Amino acid sequence: MKQFILIAFLSVFLLGCKDTKPKDGKFHIVTTTSMITDLVENIGGDKVVVQGLMGAGVDPHLYKASEGDVSKLSNADMILYGGLHLEGKLVEVFEKMQKQNIKTVAVSDALDKKDLIGSTLFASNYDPHIWFDVTNWEKITVFVADQLSAARPEDKAFFQANATAYLAKLKTLEEEIKAEIATLPVDKRRLVTAHDAFSYFGRAYQFDVVGLQGLSTATEAGVQDVQKTAAYIIDHKVKAVFIESSVPKRTVEALQKAVNSKNHNVVIGGTLFSDALGNPGTPEGTYIGMFKFNVHTIVSALK
Ligand SMILES: [Zn+2]
Incomplete structure (x- = not known):
């Protein structure tokens, strides 16, 4: 009897483990x-x-x-x-x-x-x-x-x-x-960010998009990337560059330094949400809130 109870108990236990x-x-x-x-x-x-x-x-x-x-x-x-x-x-x-x-x-x-x-x-x-x-x-x-x-x-x-x-x-x-972006002249629609997350955004809403780090964040921006992007900012009189919430900000800061060292001024226009939303419970914690926040940040800084 004892043995039977033990076996019964074990089978129930094992079945329980199998399907969690x-x-x-x-x-x-x-x-x-x-x-x-x-x-x-x-x-x-x-x-x-x-x-x-x-x-x-x-x-x-x-x-x-x-x-x-x-x-x-x-x-x-x-x-x-x-x-x-x-x-x-x-x-x-x-x-x-x-x-x-x-x-x-x-x-x-x-x-x-x-x-x-x-x-x-x-x-x-x-x-x-x-x-x-x-x-x-x-x-x-x-x-x-x-x-x-x-x-x-x-x-x-x-x-x-x-x-x-x-x-x-x-x-x-x-x-x-679209209404907010329409307030920004097309020649001011130049989006410089930490990594190339915004190509679809650029294609959809007519922005020229330059990412410092290439598409994946697995590679860090090199000195050449920074110099090339700095030249682009100076040539096109870009007013602001942007940090991204999911990418360390040091590359964008290096870029700002490179531009400033050539006697041009570029500000950090804010932090954009690129590959992740904001904290849950905040407006930017939803896709819709994130998109509005990004567009507002970009348009305000580049105007
Ligand atoms: Zn990405």
Whole structure:
């Protein structure tokens, strides 16, 4: 009898260990960047539990998965990430999760290859900073709503209604930022930042974009980059350069020094949110708030 109880106890214990997935009936999604986390929260509402791996100020290019992250990912019903090698050090982890039959989705799959900006700096051969064109984010909203609906057909109407409401907000955002950018003459639309996160922004809203560090933050800006960019600032009488929340500010400060040493003046126009949103609970902690903040900071400083 004792033996039987022991075996029964052990089997229950072992079965319990095997399946550690939470049993609250909700759909568990793990996301990478805070932009994706915000989008999934908007579409999924209270039908999903979203866990974002990367908070404010976190650089996705350099991010490595911790043991805790791997266990979150293993327990997810779905993983949503940026793709195009944005999260360059997580590629193997995502492949491992796919082998465990976890639905792993890159939001960049929402976009046509012809709409992407090419780049030799990423293994994907494309620039992964796709969120800086609101029309891309609209396509990604539709795509994510469809992915959630396919996985949880019983909540399809809920997800689609949330996506429709969110798309309306994105439309308003687009109108607002276009109106603000229109107040800045085209010859003043020159955006110099710490790394090349803003190519899609430049293409969508007619800015000439110069990044000091190349596309990925994995390489530091060299002396030559700094001198070349300083010459650009002087030639075009650029009034301000920008720091980014997820990139150390020293390269932009070196650039400002290089310009000033040639008897020209350039100010630091503020800190932009590039590869991560601001703190949760602040306006910049959402995609819409972040975009408005960036545009306002850029336009005010360059006017
Ligand atoms: Zn980046």
